[in-house]
Amino acid sequence: MRTVSVALLLAALVALLSRGPGARAGLAPANGEEAALRDLIGSLSHPDTLLRHVRDARRADPNLNTFGAVDCVGSLVGWGAALVKGEMWALQMVDATSKLITGVLYGNLADLGNFDECVSSGNSEEVGFTGRYALPALDLQTAVPVPAAAQPEARLLQLRRGLLAAAAAHREHQDQGLLLPAAGNATVKYSTLAALRISMCVPSTCQAPVLEAALARAIAVINGPIAGLGFHLQVRLPEKYTTVAGPWRKAAPADYVVITLCVFLILLVVLGTTIDLTLHPEVSLILLANVADKTKRRKAGMLLSFSAYTNGKRLLTIPPPSDTNFTCINGIRFISAMWVIIGHRYNKALEVPFMNLSIMPKRVSDPSAMMIASAPLSVDTFFLVGGMVNCYAFLKTTKGSFNIIMYYVHRYIRLTPAFALMIGITATWIAILGNGPLWHQVVGDASLSCVRNWWSALLYVGNYATPTDQCMMQSWYLMVDMQLHWLSPLLLVPLWKFPRLGLIWGGVLFLLSCLSPFLVTYFYELPAPMSTDINWDAQYVFLKLMYYPTHTRATAYIFGSMVGYVLYKIKTGKLRWRLSSVQVACGWMLSTALCLTVIFGEQPLLDHDSHPYNVWEASFYSGFHRVAWSIGIAWIVLACIQGNGGPVNAFLSWSPFCVMGRLTYGIYLTHAAVQIVDTGLMRSSDYYTDFKMVERMLGDLTIATFLGACLCLTTESPIMAIEKALRSKPARRGKRVQLWYNLNDSVRGNYGVRHVFSDAPERPTAPPDEGKPGEGLDNPSFVPPSPDPSPA
Template sequence: MGVKTIFTVCISFLIVYITVTADAVSESKYVMKINRTNSDNKNSANLNNNENGNENDSNKRSFLPPDLYQITMALEVLPKGLCKNDSRAVLEAVISREKWALKIFDSSPKFPVGMLYGSYYQLGNFDECISVQGKLPDYDRKIQGKYCLADVTLDNEKENRIARSHGYYHNRVSSSRNVFNSTLRWAICVPSSCNSQEIEAFLGELFSNAVSYPIFTIEAPEINCYYEKYIPLTTLEIVFGCFAGIFVVFVVLATIYHVLRVYRSTRSINYSISNQNKPNTYQEILLSFSLVQNIRNLLRVKSSDLNLNCICGIRFLSMFLIVSSHSLLFVIVGPVLNEDFQIEAVQKPQNAILLNHPLLVDTFLLISGFLMCRLLLLELEKRNGKVNVLALYIGRYLRLTPSYFVVIALYCTFLVRFDSGPLWNKVISTEQNRCMTSWWANILYINNYVNTDNICMFQSWYLSADTQLFVLAPLIIYPLWKWPRIGETLLALSTLIAAIIPFVITFVYDLDPTTLTFPAEMIDITTNPYFAFAYIKTHMRAIAYCIGLVAGYIVHKLQSSNTKLSNSLVRISWILATIFGLSAVFSITVFYLPEHEFSTLESAAYSSLHKIAWSVSIGWVIIACLTDNSGPVKKFLSWSLFAPLSRLTYSAYLINGLIELHAYGTVRSAVYMSVHNMASITIAHFLLTFTAAFILCILLESPLHNLERMILRGGPRQQQKQQQIVDNAKL
């Protein structure tokens, strides 16, 4: 941001917002004159009948200190009404040293702090403002504080030109769009009777008197404002609340039943629905909801029949890094004291793994493709090709959707009531409105192509992409089993097309090589053009899934034929996988360096090649682990602790967005970014996410999964086996 512009804005705010302290007001000779001159006129008529510049009001303004005089003059632009009258009442109360009135001024920032250091949020004191409840003795209205964040947007073209001259980023990036924050978010505390138009008019008048030329626009939409008020429950909230309450009561009763009745009959709570002495159907349904049952299932450490334990480690570690990248992203786009820290951090290679967070999501797509191919090929061999694909699709839908739907319902109902804060209304209300509009696209798993401008749950695109690829996968896997040559050709062709698509689209539309983290473009990631056009699209993500299919097919062929890889091939593969993986991760740093102006061709090549390199690297790790060619890597990834943690990844995926939105919406002051602080925030968000995931899993996901397995167990044995594919191929 330009130094001259910032200096001008600072001076403007200094003129506008300096507030006299209580002692200064009481001791001012001007106030003494006001009290002497107008002692007989301080009543409610003064507040409601001075619109035409009567003599007493004119005299009063002439004796006001400059700061209050500026505010008084700015009030003249307001239309007749409650806002104008209440604001004048506040001024009277300030003169009278009323504590509640002084709170209104005290909670608003007086002078911008740290703007030259990248602090663009001047938040004031949110809780002090909304706590205001005041009334003048001679005024018949109760005045309540209303907190608003006004967006003061500076001239983007001028600011980007100045930023480029400072060399923060290379010319290609900073010239193509606004990657720098050109909006100041300035808190103001006003009477609750003031609407957004009146606040904008008031601030506009103040700024126009202070600045000789226009350098900004001012917006204070109602969604940026908050004051305490009663909001009755909606019908949807009542229905959802009743459902949630009944469900929780049922879980409690099931747990009590498990502990009392089963313990009394067996003298042990280690009683499972899989025991030989099985309960009847009704008891089994009840036990499906038992916390004891579901916690034990969650913590169970069991060796996989197919030696897939290493997948647990990859799943958990990837989710940990995804949660970390989400937490850091929400910090840097929110109120911070030192934005320069982020500008420097993105140019450091050690931060590349978090900057390249799309690759972490690709890891889950690769695992999904691998498990789908490996397990479905086994079922095709066992059933001689008689696999009910429709049952496979239905099983996946039933496996994923109930928990997903409940979280969406939470977004649509009670989420907005959970808390409050300077950014709460704007962030949470916006998210709620999107979910109310697009919930149906989510549960149909098409929201990465439909209603992308109103996507509900910013992370939900993954489920849609994964599900769409899951539906298409049998079209490749079945030919691999039935006609291997044709299937291999089809798989190779699909992988080639999936690799070419990102290159072509990136080149034709001159896109970024991947998601580049610029705070101004990430404030609302769902409105980011790259996010909606490329990041969430299945065709831009399919390469990881296809390479997962290839890895699954290779493992299937090797294990079916008991083929052993030669030591030289294993060593070469590990070397190449390491080079590919490190190159894919750390090469992103060059796109942030100011001296490196990348071309469209370079961007397109990276868009495709880094996905391929990363997927090949992770694919080899899985192949090596399952063919006993990984040594200590397999031992680490198969660590028993990873098994229960990996079972929480789906619930963690669903709940993490809520954790991040809550932290972002309730922040009361700007964060100082440092390695220590960012690490602390990351660990805290990880613990919160997995704690909430644990609760969601044992209360909702596990009980519904148990019921689903009961239903399928009553059907053909083929469906029971196919359920294993669904269970393993989920997030």
């Protein structure tokens, strides 16, 4: 019943605020209740009405003059005069403003008007101003706790009577501009239920604080009658909700630094590719090897590492399976990346105006939508694979001693350059490359978050230091992954040195990782498996306490590390993997049952209407659903690697997945930028359908794949080759040909767990056994990215 009352109030409010200027021209309002509602406030799209409220606001708050209130009054007078004369620019401003919204009861809570018509209207030289597009938010709030009422039906009746009383009072006093008192709102705490967005086109001289004050006085008349029902309306119009013609901001020095860096990287790629294609590989290597100056040799070799031709060949090379190349993981990574993108695309539905938004709560809890609602599970898939690969590589390559400093530095160098470049682009140029009704609120906010918190991102601590204002909404995964990498020696070293003790210690850590989300959910009474609250404050609490912290996300990573230990034992012959066909069939059935149970088992927890919240149930699911999911995915990985995958392994090892799997890191870094730009460029409300969401996801994937390939060729692959060369042991001068052959081999993508140099002075007939192209276990593309189903 609360939903009905909220919808009724929203519908009434739209009708009140949407009366067009035709009424001012003498058109008779409709009879009865509709006429009373329409006459409550009048049309704020008409300059005369807005002028009156601006003047009242100036008298109440003289400080508004510092925001150009005087100029705003003069411009409104000029606009009204031009409207009487029928001048085209004045009519365009009225035409661009929202009218009566249809389908409010169906969830259409926003009318974006006509953005381009508004900002292009007016003439600063002739009339002194242009059009300013404003999209105020009218927050419908409810008192906490809601005042008691006899029956829900009685509250609806009171609501209707209160609206009519407010309308009658407004008609009585509208000529004098009097306002009704707000019935003690200062002593009541309110929580926002929904926000209604109605666009306005006003003179550019009317700044956001002046418009906000005028709108607040315009709707104050309704707050008195509805306060007793537990409702309250509040206007929000920060500067980012208004737009004038031109870029959002002027170019700053940081913008030129980033664009210079991008141009420099492109020039390096062009130059390296030109050298690579112009000189025969053997000739270039011999010339390089006979350069006496070691510094010049190193610089020339680094330049070759930027060759798009060589790196492109590496990217497109399909290697055969091997002990260090688990081809099934490529398919798992890419499918999980698609799951990430479609999850984020659906998540954007909560941020953009949809005409049928009312179906979303039911849609989220519908069994057919569980594959989408379960998209956060892809995070745990990535953690599982990341933990497994890291442990396996550690045990396979660590001999004698363990250099923990290089263990950390190596990881940081592999992940950070491409990440830092995307942070720079997000903080600078992405914000000034477009415009739209939602541009400042979506793209502008994302850019400012990177301006404020780039440091926490590059230090990989943003999930704790700035959890609700992170630079790049999806970067929380990199931070959790890096923090788990920092902590992983606490488990890996015992597994390496003291296997039995390490297994016991791993079991303890695994149990603690399950108890952590259980206890957090229990003590804070959080929802499970995710928050579907339309209140953003509640969303941020869930994200800060449950979704972002490392201590609540470590379960899959620790389990994956244990799986990596088992896999290492199998590959070294210390543990036998011999399963009968019956055992294999049982394993696949158990894996399938566990994964499907986790996906569809959360449906009752999301259906809040028919399934009341139970803190024990939510806590148990939060603590242990990742255990079941990890077991199911771990079986798929082990069975496919050990030859028990059948058609599943054939599909996951499909050769195109190998190429796309190498791009998952670039796709992860770029796909969110594609989605926020698409949201910022919206010009009108959309209509939600699953087909449209999938269609847009495929568009996101296509663009992100292209951008990810560009990022790979300009930063990721070159940095990998340079870092590999710098870590290689120096060779004697008589063996420079061999040294540069191996360097070129690195450039061409033959990255392995370690770099091997032959003792023979002549070039070998076959490249060293360093692992397959692009498939080394220390390849940063092997570190799978993850999604962020948060509103961030």
